[in-house]
Amino acid sequence: MRIRVVNPNTTRAMTDLVGRSARAVAFPGTTVEAVQPTMGPASIESHYEEALAVPGILEQVALAEALPPAERPDAYVLACFGDPGLDAARELASGPVVGIAEAAMHAATLVGRRFAVVTSLGRTVARARELAARYGFAEACVAVHACELPVLELDRPGSQARETVTEYCRLAAAADDVDAVVLGCAGMASLCREIGAEIGVPVVDGVAAATTLAQSLVALGLSTSRAGEYAPPPPSP
Amino acid sequence: MRIRVVNPNTTRAMTDLVGRSARAVAFPGTTVEAVQPTMGPASIESHYEEALAVPGILEQVALAEALPPAERPDAYVLACFGDPGLDAARELASGPVVGIAEAAMHAATLVGRRFAVVTSLGRTVARARELAARYGFAEACVAVHACELPVLELDRPGSQARETVTEYCRLAAAADDVDAVVLGCAGMASLCREIGAEIGVPVVDGVAAATTLAQSLVALGLSTSRAGEYAPPPPSP
Amino acid sequence: MRIRVVNPNTTRAMTDLVGRSARAVAFPGTTVEAVQPTMGPASIESHYEEALAVPGILEQVALAEALPPAERPDAYVLACFGDPGLDAARELASGPVVGIAEAAMHAATLVGRRFAVVTSLGRTVARARELAARYGFAEACVAVHACELPVLELDRPGSQARETVTEYCRLAAAADDVDAVVLGCAGMASLCREIGAEIGVPVVDGVAAATTLAQSLVALGLSTSRAGEYAPPPPSP
Amino acid sequence: MRIRVVNPNTTRAMTDLVGRSARAVAFPGTTVEAVQPTMGPASIESHYEEALAVPGILEQVALAEALPPAERPDAYVLACFGDPGLDAARELASGPVVGIAEAAMHAATLVGRRFAVVTSLGRTVARARELAARYGFAEACVAVHACELPVLELDRPGSQARETVTEYCRLAAAADDVDAVVLGCAGMASLCREIGAEIGVPVVDGVAAATTLAQSLVALGLSTSRAGEYAPPPPSP
Amino acid sequence: MRIRVVNPNTTRAMTDLVGRSARAVAFPGTTVEAVQPTMGPASIESHYEEALAVPGILEQVALAEALPPAERPDAYVLACFGDPGLDAARELASGPVVGIAEAAMHAATLVGRRFAVVTSLGRTVARARELAARYGFAEACVAVHACELPVLELDRPGSQARETVTEYCRLAAAADDVDAVVLGCAGMASLCREIGAEIGVPVVDGVAAATTLAQSLVALGLSTSRAGEYAPPPPSP
Amino acid sequence: MRIRVVNPNTTRAMTDLVGRSARAVAFPGTTVEAVQPTMGPASIESHYEEALAVPGILEQVALAEALPPAERPDAYVLACFGDPGLDAARELASGPVVGIAEAAMHAATLVGRRFAVVTSLGRTVARARELAARYGFAEACVAVHACELPVLELDRPGSQARETVTEYCRLAAAADDVDAVVLGCAGMASLCREIGAEIGVPVVDGVAAATTLAQSLVALGLSTSRAGEYAPPPPSP
Numbered sequence A, B, C, D, E, F: 001m002r003i004r005v006v007n008p009n010t011t012r013a014m015t016d017l018v019g020r021s022a023r024a025v026a027f028p029g030t031t032v033e034a035v036q037p038t039m040g041p042a043s044i045e046s047h048y049e050e051a052l053a054v055p056g057i058l059e060q061v062a063l064a065e066a067l068p069p070a071e072r073p074d075a076y077v078l079a080c081f082g083d084p085g086l087d088a089a090r091e092l093a094s095g096p097v098v099g100i101a102e103a104a105m106h107a108a109t110l111v112g113r114r115f116a117v118v119t120s121l122g123r124t125v126a127r128a129r130e131l132a133a134r135y136g137f138a139e140a141c142v143a144v145h146a147c148e149l150p151v152l153e154l155d156r157p158g159s160q161a162r163e164t165v166t167e168y169c170r171l172a173a174a175a176d177d178v179d180a181v182v183l184g185c186a187g188m189a190s191l192c193r194e195i196g197a198e199i200g201v202p203v204v205d206g207v208a209a210a211t212t213l214a215q216s217l218v219a220l221g222l223s224t225s226r227a228g229e230y231a232p233p234p235p236s237p
Helices: A012-023 A047-065 A086-092 A100-110 A122-135 A151-155 A161-175 A186-199 A206-220 B012-023 B047-065 B086-092 B100-110 B122-135 B151-155 B161-175 B186-199 B206-220 C012-023 C047-065 C086-092 C100-110 C122-135 C151-155 C161-175 C186-199 C206-220 D012-023 D047-065 D086-092 D100-110 D122-135 D151-155 D161-175 D186-199 D206-220 E012-023 E047-065 E086-092 E100-110 E122-135 E151-155 E161-175 E186-199 E206-220 F012-023 F047-065 F086-092 F100-110 F122-135 F151-155 F161-175 F186-199 F206-220
Strands: A002-006 A031-035 A075-078 A097-099 A115-119 A141-146 A180-184 A203-205 B002-006 B031-035 B075-078 B097-099 B115-119 B141-146 B180-184 B203-205 C002-006 C031-035 C075-078 C097-099 C115-119 C141-146 C180-184 C203-205 D002-006 D031-035 D075-078 D097-099 D115-119 D141-146 D180-184 D203-205 E002-006 E031-035 E075-078 E097-099 E115-119 E141-146 E180-184 E203-205 F002-006 F031-035 F075-078 F097-099 F115-119 F141-146 F180-184 F203-205
Touching (some): A002 A012, A002 A047, A012 A031, A012 A151, A012 A186, A047 A086, A075 A086, A075 A206, A086 A097, A086 B047, A097 A100, A097 A206, A100 A122, A100 A180, A100 A203, A100 A206, A100 F100, A100 F206, A115 A122, A115 A161, A122 A141, A141 A161, A151 A161, A151 A186, A161 A180, A180 A186, A186 A206, A206 F100, B002 B047, B002 B206, B012 B031, B012 B186, B012 B206, B047 B086, B075 B206, B086 B097, B097 B100, B100 B115, B100 B180, B100 C206, B115 B122, B115 B161, B122 B141, B141 B161, B151 B161, B151 B186, B161 B180, B180 B186, B203 B206, B206 C100, C002 C012, C002 C047, C002 C206, C012 C151, C012 C186, C012 C206, C047 C086, C047 D047, C047 D086, C075 C086, C075 C100, C075 C206, C097 C100, C097 C206, C100 C115, C100 C206, C115 C122, C115 C161, C122 C141, C122 D122, C141 C161, C161 C180, C161 C186, C180 C186, C186 C203, C186 C206, D002 D012, D002 D047, D012 D031, D012 D206, D075 D086, D075 D206, D086 D097, D097 D206, D100 D115, D100 D122, D100 D180, D100 D203, D100 D206, D100 E100, D100 E206, D115 D122, D115 D161, D122 D141, D161 D180, D161 D186, D186 D203, D186 D206, D203 D206, D206 E206, E002 E012, E002 E047, E002 E206, E012 E186, E047 E075, E047 E086, E047 F047, E047 F086, E075 E086, E086 E097, E086 F047, E097 E100, E097 E206, E100 E115, E100 E122, E100 E206, E115 E122, E122 E141, E141 E161, E151 E161, E151 E186, E161 E180, E180 E186, E186 E203, E186 E206, E203 E206, F012 F151, F012 F186, F047 F075, F047 F086, F075 F086, F086 F097, F097 F100, F097 F206, F100 F115, F100 F180, F100 F206, F115 F161, F122 F141, F141 F161, F161 F180, F161 F186, F180 F186, F186 F203, F186 F206, F203 F206
Parallel strands (some): A002 A031, A002 A075, A180 A203, B002 B075, B075 B097, B115 B180, B180 B203, C115 C141, C180 C203, D002 D075, D075 D097, D180 D203, E002 E031, E002 E075, E075 E097, F002 F075, F075 F097, F115 F141, F180 F203
């Protein structure tokens, strides 16, 4: 089984990180390939950057779909917590496509009733809430907290990012009467298990969650429905 | 007052149509300018086309914002019923930005409690429902009907589009216990008053509605909040 | 175009105030007339007072509808934040009728995703929440704060009302992660722009908002649907 | 225990009818008094008539509250399915006040998960839905059907009203996958048990339901909270 | 009229307590019988204990239904705040069945718009919220507070339980902008009136509330619908 | 990895069926064990039977948890579409527990926006809707259809069950504007892929879906949160 993880930004270190996170939960026989767009923003921290990232995401899906069948991905993971381009990618891809916000929220509700999200910048809080509502988790997602850490800072050697994120997760768990904490940024993927162990409640990383869900859908023989909105787009004139 | 109407697709006839629809409801002293992207899809009938249209929309907003103050638009109307790029445009624009689905739904709920949407293709129905939910009108929007007419067909000389849309609006009004009908496609703008007169319930065109709401916000001295998610995006590295 | 603003209480100073607020946002060619009932409460700060105000409101609408066509209002604004008698006024009026709570909430959601209301007395908080829910803004309206200022105090020379309201608006903006603040009392209309400038987020006054929305509906050729609940009431036996 | 049933309209036959319906479910020791306003509409079939009925309802509550303690009602029932003036009456009354729409919906959800309402005129359907939403029963109330029978026709000798209402109840039960049917008009009170027996699902009359709930609240020692919105209204200047 | 109160746990003192609470609100002519399962947990403070209590509850209902008609209960009250086995009991019983969480929430919303629940252990908070959502009171139930008092401690001579519960009720009323407080544990039944008098807002005990609602349904001639899910269960092979 | 599938009824053929369905989606290295209670109903088609099945389910979980660590399951699947005992099982189990209704609904929303459920008997429809609401899928689950086939009939040699279920799935897909169909009964598990291929939209079987989700959670290192309601139950006195 081939899972293609698309990092929606053009930062190679992030692509490598999400690739590692995905591979860590690959079942035997699953190959994970991590790719990134050839153009677009280096990180996604605004609606504007998200919008500009989408064509590059779709380019990556289209390129993969054009591969010979034996090399074509069985499923895709979109590795940005805003789930940018998810609907459009579903139209293009023959296999299932899973966003990491979506996946993290699904996983969180399987291990508890309520969760909080700990995200990077305050300006992305509204998007996290909007996604929770779209996926059916408006009531389960009881709070979204921002660390006010830029995404790329998470990976900077010597940064205090790990301590900051851990502290926000601990506070979220204590304050919001939640069962689980969702990490609201692909750049936090590597911190997940460690923070979970430290704060004593389940902490969910979307990259890993999406990778397991993508494998699940392939194993189930399920792909995006073609019955309505996700039918392949009509040929443009 | 200057209102800039951005037609998100690259079809000149559509740009002209939405410009006319907007001008018809301009108050004295308001100038309406209709523009279109320099690149992008000729019509928007899938998530994929919507995603590809967004960079061109944002380019038009950015170009207008770079104008000398005296020529800069006071507000923008995004003239595609999927309201593509609305959040990102709000980040870029100094004045308010109004989407036509958003505007039509607001107007419909001011003249009745429940409305139906009559849209072009069945594959866009889910997007209309999603927007209704986002704007707070999930309960007010009791049905979305598709005519299965491609957008560009609406404008083709000799087409039966006018009759078909009228018939769908009539059926929607009769079947769904609604107070008003919303036309779910910018390409239907010119049909609005005629259909309303014919079927006897208010029929709302989003282009005109958005133009009046944009003027209203300017008159009120209101623009997009800069307090959180809509602050100008951070400079990209 | 003629817009008739109905002040639901019998306090002349309030009628004058709402008239001024409405005129400030009249487009060229629009005439604003502000009227008040001949009987009823001097201010509306309870369900009881609201109930007693409604017959006087409806009397004003009925009187206006009995005018010769050239003098008849094209639209009405109901200038009390409880939107009293809105449904009944819609049955009587030939043109659209807009309530100021309704209008303020619509406007607030066009410039941001979430808003707070700052109202007069704590006992009116529940009504504000109820209206938000009715109009579809239950999720957008994240908080309602009461200043505990009686309506008529707002206008008393020498009162600290302006400072108090400003302070509540500032706290609401800071505390509730909101994009905009709605002033929950017609008597606060004159404070709107000043507070907005001071606290740095959009502040919405319902009287002005309703006046622009009423003009918008007239420009759109839209009036209350006659299809169902808002048909003219049957003649009484 | 004294229960005062207020018929909100001025039709004596209706007052007598609701009095009989209430007395049929009085527990031993409960006295039921049925009253009507001294002025107001003969029936309530529009928002306008509902608005005009409210002052008369409140007059009746105020008169009763002015009685010597021994004659004062322990609780009130408002016997119109629109629950007109309910919030204002709660402010005035020292004991609890129960509306018949409210009561019928509460009772229906105690004997099943989903119910339909069968009401008089189509124009009142929206109000029934609005009340269901307010009371928390938006999901439980899966349909509202109108018989298109004027209220006063229900009581006209020789009318086919009984057959018509029964038929609508039967259809509602069959069509909507409901557990119970609520009669959406005080004028249908006398038909309740008969229709229930005939169609084989619970049929709920609001007058009887409200009378039992009012007695329940009195027995529980509970009355309207004075903590916030329902505190006695402030003295008018 | 015979009301059978089923205490779902096997603690005799609790059975006696709920019997007394129910009898205190019996109308003249009503007989209250309090029973308990022959096996099962001594108190219910987890999902596990709730699950193990249900067969014993159903055994009590089945035994009562097997009585000669003259001795058979007209209605049942299930006296645990988790409303365990409510749906199953409704299938078995010929008369109505009312849960105490259900009843308390219904009663609370008849005397105010919003309520808080004060319950025993923190681990039961989620169940209280879930029940509120099921019964339609997700918005009305604005908070659930846990005293962290085990159920059986409430009844222990010399315990500080009464003071603790009173204090939590007072804080809930002050903090949550609520109209009423619901006691979230059958073991608190005897504290209800006293706390209400002390904190000045209505305090609702579910055992008493359910007993009055059960009597109400019997007086109305209403029992659980047999139309769908609550039809008697099919005979097991 | 060891996944224990608990068939909540005592029918051996069903246990074998759900075991086969689970094994079909086991990843390499996963062992699936299917067990059933030692006592309880032969099938679950009412609230009563569901209630009686729960102690047997919990017994199976408790027995498995008492095994030596090397033999202890890493996760559990509860294989009845009512998800009976799910919360209680989560309290007992050290690893995650996934219900099949829950899992099927999660999977369906990953391949489309809206789904319908096709279930066995009409009396179980309400339970399916209730579960959809609990899991956040009230809006996604747009219809629940009953075939009126008893569970055990599905497996009877010579029955028309396969044709009937296929026909209902086809109708559901056509009628409800859905993207996917969920099979609402563990007994339908073996029909899943065949029906999906025949009707052309994704068809989801909960047993397989739950098995993949259980494996996913184990791979993610996630188990039920111990922070609140799902902490191990307190020792009974």
